[in-house]
Amino acid sequence: MNDKLSQLYQQVLLDHNKTPRNYRVLDPADFEALGHNPLCGDKYKIFMNIDENNIVTDVTFIGDGCAISKASASMMTTFVKGKHIDEIEKLFHQFHDMAQGKLDPENDPNDLGRLKIFYGVRNLPARVKCATLCWHTLHAALKGKEKVTTE
Amino acid sequence: MADSSVSIKSSAALEAAGTIDIERCRDDFPVLRREVHGKPLAFLDNAASSQMPEPVMRAYTEYHSRYHANVHRGVHLLSQEATEAMEGARETLRGLINARSSKEVIFTSGATDAINLVMQSWGRTNVGEGDEILISTMEHHSNIVPWRMLCDEKGAVLKVIPVSDDGVLDMKAFADMLTDRTRLVGIVHVSNTLGTINPVAEITRIAHQHGVPVLVDGAQAVSHMKVDVQQIDCDFFVTSGHKMYGPTGIGILYGKQELLEKMPPWRGGGDMILSVSFDEVLYNELPYKFEAGTPNISGAIGMGKAAEYIMSVGYNAIHKKEQELLRYATEQLQTIEGLRIIGTAPEKSSVVSFVIDGVHPHDIGTVLDLEGVAVRTGHHCTQPLMDRLGIVATTRASMAMYNRREEIDQLVAGLRKTIEMFR
Numbered sequence: 001m002n003d004k005l006s007q008l009y010q011q012v013l014l015d016h017n018k019t020p021r022n023y024r025v026l027d028p029a030d031f032e033a034l035g036h037n038p039l040c041g042d043k044y045k046i047f048m049n050i051d052e053n054n055i056v057t058d059v060t061f062i063g064d065g066c067a068i069s070k071a072s073a074s075m076m077t078t079f080v081k082g083k084h085i086d087e088i089e090k091l092f093h094q095f096h097d098m099a100q101g102k103l104d105p106e107n108d109p110n111d112l113g114r115l116k117i118f119y120g121v122r123n124l125p126a127r128v129k130c131a132t133l134c135w136h137t138l139h140a141a142l143k144g145k146e147k148v149t150t151e
Numbered sequence: 152m153a154d155s156s157v158s159i160k161s162s163a164a165l166e167a168a169g170t171i172d173i174e175r176c177r178d179d180f181p182v183l184r185r186e187v188h189g190k191p192l193a194f195l196d197n198a199a200s201s202q203m204p205e206p207v208m209r210a211y212t213e214y215h216s217r218y219h220a221n222v223h224r225g226v227h228l229l230s231q232e233a234t235e236a237m238e239g240a241r242e243t244l245r246g247l248i249n250a251r252s253s254k255e256v257i258f259t260s261g262a263t264d265a266i267n268l269v270m271q272s273w274g275r276t277n278v279g280e281g282d283e284i285l286i287s288t289m290e291h292h293s294n295i296v297p298w299r300m301l302c303d304e305k306g307a308v309l310k311v312i313p314v315s316d317d318g319v320l321d322m323k324a325f326a327d328m329l330t331d332r333t334r335l336v337g338i339v340h341v342s343n344t345l346g347t348i349n350p351v352a353e354i355t356r357i358a359h360q361h362g363v364p365v366l367v368d369g370a371q372a373v374s375h376m377k378v379d380v381q382q383i384d385c386d387f388f389v390t391s392g393h394k395m396y397g398p399t400g401i402g403i404l405y406g407k408q409e410l411l412e413k414m415p416p417w418r419g420g421g422d423m424i425l426s427v428s429f430d431e432v433l434y435n436e437l438p439y440k441f442e443a444g445t446p447n448i449s450g451a452i453g454m455g456k457a458a459e460y461i462m463s464v465g466y467n468a469i470h471k472k473e474q475e476l477l478r479y480a481t482e483q484l485q486t487i488e489g490l491r492i493i494g495t496a497p498e499k500s501s502v503v504s505f506v507i508d509g510v511h512p513h514d515i516g517t518v519l520d521l522e523g524v525a526v527r528t529g530h531h532c533t534q535p536l537m538d539r540l541g542i543v544a545t546t547r548a549s550m551a552m553y554n555r556r557e558e559i560d561q562l563v564a565g566l567r568k569t570i571e572m573f574r
């Protein structure tokens with residue numbers, strides 16, 4: 001297969017797209033935010049609960065969009081669960097830099113682990129936003145600092 | 152015409168008189184020879200911007216290398232040549248759409264700019280509270296947003312003609328929606344998303360029975376079919392250079408002279424005046440009244456050249472070839488399981504929009520790109536139409552006269568590969 005193609009759409013990504021993990025509403029949720037890319041119509045809602053030590057106890061999402069945005073959201077939820085919210089802040093910046101090609105996950109220090117597969121989008125400027133949409137959404141939810149509770 | 156610019160005009164006349172064999176026209180488009188991602192380019196995004204043939208580029212370069220100067224104001228030779236070339240382009244474009252007079256052809260920066268001119272000048276003068284503007288569900292954002300803005304400013308009402316599931320305008324509903332408050336009908340000639348060709352002459356006839364003027368958005372029409380504004384009888388017609396093998400940043404507004412005469416200028420500045428004092432301004436005559444400031448001279452020349460190019464290939468040949476490509480693409484795409492064509496009106500230009508079960512258009516677009524196939528994915532600046540059809544996005548292949556069956560085969564192969572990957 002085409003190199004760039006196989007690098008971008010790795011099997012893990014395709015698998016998360018087809019069977020997204022943590023794909024459900026979390027009710028009640030401490031944090032909740034809507035991520036929308038009006039340009040392509042990608043729309044996701046992210047829900048998150050944390051405990052008294054600011055450790056993520058649960059994180060889920062719902063919504064629709066392209067394979068890259070959906071797989072990214074799915075993998076993000078599996079990755080941040082159990083982590084401290086300060087770590088999430090760090091990961092957000094690392095992921096963002098990687099997607100834009102400013103961070104090379106193989107050679108620069110980072111904690112991105114299996115999220116490295118999204119390094120492929122750096123070659124495709126039109127798709128960078130797809131990969132980072134869920135991270136921006138999660139980040140916005142945390143930055144809001146206000147706990148959003150669903151009725 | 153001054154002797155010195157005879158060369159400019161005569162080469163134009165030569166090409167307009169001669170004919171270009173459509174089967175060979177591809178050779179005139181150097182970009183079509185390039186590769187992308189190591190694959191031969193199959194350029195099927197012509198509805199977004201079509202490519203430029205060499206004669207257009209040459210006209211452009213010639214202006215810059217021989218007579219780059221400001222227009223309408225110099226006594227020197229270069230300025231005269233630039234003025235003649237630009238006015239020659241206006242005349243060519245007049246002929247292309249068969250306007251009565253070149254006074255009716257105003258250069259703008261594109262179709263969007265032309266619609267905004269009508270909104271700002273005609274609209275703000277003629278539309279008041281409670282008045283209605285009638286557009287269709289399949290309008291491009293450029294024929295929605297200006298009217299939404301005007302309605303918000305004036306307290307007017309924006310009404311929308313419905314379309315059927317297969318993308319055909321509901322003519323019955325249209326006739327019923329015209330009221331004594333309707334001030335304007337704005338209608339897309341050819342839908343950029345669906346390819347639907349609207350019966351603009353019929354629409355105009357019906358609107359005129361109610362005394363309502365009609366603006367036709369012809370951005371997607373001029374490269375595909377002969378447009379005759381007198382036969383359509385529309386009051387305004389807009390189009391863009393870059394969708395008809397010309398440059399970006401240039402377009403035209405056609406308006407009936409009696410309407411344009413009555414409209415106030417929108418932008419003020421140089422070129423659009425006869426005389427200026429601090430107390431009073433005397434406006435220039437048409438079309439200059441609407442062309443404040445130094446225009447896009449090279450763009451206008453390029454657009455004129457593109458019109459000549461189209462005429463020298465001939466609309467008959469273009470129509471035949473493109474309809475044949477449309478038929479082939481439609482047939483081939485329908486062999487793909489889970490693919491649904493969006494927009495199946497009986498009268499279509501060479502545009503095929505589609506969705507595929509379980510694969511998002513953006514992923515399709517990316518895989519196709521890496522396979523050398525350029526298509527557009529997304530809402531195509533027609534979000535309300537997408538909402539009406541209950542989809543967020545489509546993949547759109549749009550063919551031009553230079554496309555080949557092989558490129559459609561490349562598209563279909565790319566789609567099969569995409570489906571295999573995502574299954």
Ligand SMILES: Cc1ncc(COP(=O)(O)O)c(C=O)c1O
Pocket residue numbers: 198199260261262263264291293294339341342343368370371391402532
């Ligand atoms: C139907 C239609 N109208 C208007 C426009 C706007 O053209 P421009 O962006 O050149 O002003 C487009 C361009 O996509 C179009 O397809």
